[in-house]
Amino acid sequence: MAGLIQATGGNYSARRPGMVCPHDLVWFDEAALAADAPAWALAVVAAGEPGVVRRAARHGISLPVGIRGADKRQRHGDQVAAKRVSSHLAPEAIDLDVLARPPRSERGGDVPALAALADIRHRLKGLSIVWGPTGAVGYELATGRAVAHRESDLDLVVRLPECCNDVLAALCEMAAAARQTYAIRCDIQLETPAGGVALADWAGEAGQMMVKSDTGPYLTANPWAVAA
Amino acid sequence: MQTLSLEYTAGAPAAQRALAGVVGSGDLEVLLEPGVSGQTTVAIATSVDGVDEIWKAVIDRIFTEEGLAAYKVEINDFGATPAVVRLRIAQAMEQTTGDAAHD
Numbered sequence: 001m002a003g004l005i006q007a008t009g010g011n012y013s014a015r016r017p018g019m020v021c022p023h024d025l026v027w028f029d030e031a032a033l034a035a036d037a038p039a040w041a042l043a044v045v046a047a048g049e050p051g052v053v054r055r056a057a058r059h060g061i062s063l064p065v066g067i068r069g070a071d072k073r074q075r076h077g078d079q080v081a082a083k084r085v086s087s088h089l090a091p092e093a094i095d096l097d098v099l100a101r102p103p104r105s106e107r108g109g110d111v112p113a114l115a116a117l118a119d120i121r122h123r124l125k126g127l128s129i130v131w132g133p134t135g136a137v138g139y140e141l142a143t144g145r146a147v148a149h150r151e152s153d154l155d156l157v158v159r160l161p162e163c164c165n166d167v168l169a170a171l172c173e174m175a176a177a178a179r180q181t182y183a184i185r186c187d188i189q190l191e192t193p194a195g196g197v198a199l200a201d202w203a204g205e206a207g208q209m210m211v212k213s214d215t216g217p218y219l220t221a222n223p224w225a226v227a228a
Numbered sequence: 229m230q231t232l233s234l235e236y237t238a239g240a241p242a243a244q245r246a247l248a249g250v251v252g253s254g255d256l257e258v259l260l261e262p263g264v265s266g267q268t269t270v271a272i273a274t275s276v277d278g279v280d281e282i283w284k285a286v287i288d289r290i291f292t293e294e295g296l297a298a299y300k301v302e303i304n305d306f307g308a309t310p311a312v313v314r315l316r317i318a319q320a321m322e323q324t325t326g327d328a329a330h331d
Contacts, residue, residue, distance in 0.1 A: 073278065187252040187253050198250050200252055
């Protein structure tokens, strides 16, 4: 396809020390937000809630972050200076044992995505991969704020520096099982050397899949072919 | 769920149908089918409210181009960015002109 330039940047397939990846949660004080940030976003950050690192171009020492409001329409994108970040939590570091304890253990009936995660986490453990929950479920488990609801998807990120067909096939099977058993979407994002790729796209029949890089999306036949 | 319908002047019907994209956050599914000769119709269903103007601008830019075939376009959006919208439609269009039909 003419006009689709191969973007570079965005290899989050293996976390190195000090690396901040898309979907990581970062805490900072509200003064770190842009002067024109909406009042609701300032209030969310002032209440001690984190921002979510976005996949976007990084300008020097600032991080692209998104703030999640109470309403689905409330999403604020901003740039936060890395030195203002006071703490940081990766999806793979979120404590999943809270799923088994009240109050989270009592939410499974209302939030199928939480029940699905409680169900598949041990199978995922068996795959020896680095993975963690993102989206509403990851945010809820990390912050304790009940943002997930009945229709929430189960969003997971899996770091995959090398292509492994057995792992990919097992992930497809788990996503399909979650869909069937819990009637929810299970979106698995693969972090490859090229950037983020949806597992569903890898599993699809198209010859090329879409890579989300820091500088925008592009198509490739093999996101593991780029030098790591 | 919001829906949006758009129409454009186009050429002869596209050669074949094509599907691109996936169901998933930040992505979309686009189905292109041969349209009625001379006219492209685009139907968008999106889970994101209040972005009609952006959609119209992005879709206008693609389908007002001269010399395009006529398509019947259906889009199921899951919060894709304009760059993702353009890429997925381009991916599907390329498949409609491809010589090896899958079905």
